[in-house]
Amino acid sequence: MVRGASSVLLKPKTTEEVSAILSYCNQHKLAVCPQGGNTGLVGGSVPVFDEVIISMALMNQVESVDSWSGVVVCQSGCVLEALDQHVAEHGLMVPLDLGAKGSCHIGGNVSTNAGGLRLLRYGSLHGSVLGVEAVLASGEVIDCLSTMKKDNTGYDLKHLFIGSEGTLGIVTKLAINCPPRPTAVNLAFLGLQSFDDVLQTFRDAKSKLGEILSSCEFIDRSSLECVEENLKLKSPIEPHPYYMLIETSGSNGDHDEEKLNTFLEYVMTSGQVTDGTVATEPSRIQHIWSLRERIAESLIADGYTYKYDISIPLPHFYKMVEDMREHLGSSIIRCCGYGHIGDGNLHLNITSKEYEKEILSRIEPTIFEWTARVKGSISAEHGLGFKKRNYIHFSKSDGAIGLMKQMKKIMDPNGILNPYKVLPDN
Incomplete structure (x- = not known):
């Protein structure tokens, strides 16, 4: 549905090179399209006409990891999974997990404010990202790369770039707060008969699992059938109209297992859950997660x-x-x-x-x-990208859209940054 072509693809390695590119393009009124891992679903990283593509793929260096504070500073082209493996060596984890983690870039994640599988536990990137370095359309470098968890000095400018999809500036570096990596992980795969049971089970999970609840995912029967039929994966339980994946993670395996067992006993005794299985071994956990994470892949075969x-x-x-x-x-x-x-x-x-x-x-x-x-x-x-930009009025008021356009005009007066994205035509 969204295809693009360009005669120029640039791969800078440093912030200074990004600055030089944007300064030149702004002077000559050449539109640019920033591109990360290109895993988005709304055409945000695809050139619409003949924009110059600026790929961040070579800006993939981790600059520092502070194991005391849990803060990592890295370039925006770091692949999410590789970054997570890097901080794992320090007993940390990136507070974001996506099905596309093997190819998406952390800069693209931040630029689209990606959510992922564990937002329930760790919150959005607006909370996890402590600082950013970004380059404006003029080539000016904006250094908001604070690594402090408390920095209440003036307007919090980093939030302008989180979720703006490269329309206000190109993010080149990030400081991210990484929580401790859990040492005990359990995953329950549950079968339910009604969506009301799904909602009640979610409420009970929040109440009874509390601080160890790290993910709560939902799958309907049609989605699971697609994975089973098209990818030949096997469900560990009998067919149900609805399924839930409930993950716990913590530092005390016995404590977590006891809480999970108490929760499961309650929801099964009440009749909300009619079948289920629990996995603690990494290989079995990975298999069950694949039933959820590979749904998008299975749909392609349709x-x-x-x-x-x-x-x-x-x-x-x-x-x-x-x-x-x-x-x-x-x-x-x-x-x-x-x-x-x-x-x-x-x-x-x-x-x-x-x-x-x-x-x-x-x-x-x-x-x-x-x-x-x-x-x-x-x-x-x-995000909105190219595909949803003209539907923004379904979620934002005219006043809010007008203010966004004013901000765009101030920060990118020549309109060179990722044009035809996010903001509507009229």
């Missing part, structure tokens, strides 16, 4: 996938899937939902044999109108 990343208030969370499934009827192969029940982030996926404009016209803007009616967000963790 044909074409229409992907939507939205935030929905929990009482309406699965009604979206049911309504879209009924709305589209037999014109599609599959309409399924999975995602982060812990923060209301639904990944709605619709497949057809091949891309059809008629199907897309029935999905959009219906899906965004539905989301707006329940006061949700049309983009939970992937």
